[in-house]
Amino acid sequence: MSEVNINILKFEVDQFVTSTSIYIGGENYNSLTFINYGTSIVNIDAVVLQPNQQFEIGGNTGEVTTQRFFVNFGTSTTGNNCTIVRKRYTNI
Numbered sequence: 001m002s003e004v005n006i007n008i009l010k011f012e013v014d015q016f017v018t019s020t021s022i023y024i025g026g027e028n029y030n031s032l033t034f035i036n037y038g039t040s041i042v043n044i045d046a047v048v049l050q051p052n053q054q055f056e057i058g059g060n061t062g063e064v065t066t067q068r069f070f071v072n073f074g075t076s077t078t079g080n081n082c083t084i085v086r087k088r089y090t091n092i
Contacts, residue, residue, distance in 0.1 A: 008091075009061065009062060009089055009091065009092065010089065010090045010091045011030065011087055011088060011089045011090060012087075012088055012090055013085065013086065013087050013088075014085075014086055014088075015083055015084065015085050015086075016083070016084045016086065017081065017082070017083050017084075018071055018080075018082050018084070019038070019073075019080040019081055019082075020073065020080065021070070021071060021072045021073050021074075022070075022071050023068045023069070023070055023071070024068065024069050024070075024071055024084050024086075025065070025066070025067055025068040025069050026066060026067075026068045027066065027088060028064040028065075028066060028088060028089060028092065029059075029064060029065055029066075029086050029087060029088050030058075030059040030063060030064055030065075030087045030088065030089055031056065031057060031058045031059050031085075031086075031087040032056075032057045032065075032069065032084060032085070032086055032087075033054060033055070033056045033057070033084070033085040034049065034054060034055045034056075034069075034071065034082055034083075034084055035053075035054040035082065035083045035084075035085070036049040036050065036051055036052065036053050036054070036081070036082055037051075037052070037081040037082070037083055038051060038079045038080050038081035038082065039051050039078075039079030039081075040073060040076040040078070040079040040080050041073075041074070041076070042071060042072065042073055042080070042082045043070075043071075043072040043073075043074070044069055044070070044071060044072075045069055045070055049082075051079075057069075062092075064088075064089060064092070071084070
């Protein structure tokens with residue numbers, strides 16, 4: 001029987017919550033999911049999220065992005081709540 005070597009990609013998932021406009025990303029993320037849990041509208045670059053909507057940017061196995069995304073609440077100062085779920089490989 002021949003030996004088979006399998007490279008395993010290890011990853012971690014974390015969550016980040018923001019109530020102010022901020023840039024997210026810039027690191028090696030495989031996927032990002034933006035969830036608007038607030039009562040105000042939030043823009044992820046040009047994507048508009050109404051309350052309770054989400055926007056997912058998924059990568060195939062082994063893919064990463066270093067792109068930065070602007071989470072923008074505009075002039076809203078109340079009802080802002082965007083949760084970002086981030087998947088990042090730890091061994092590449």
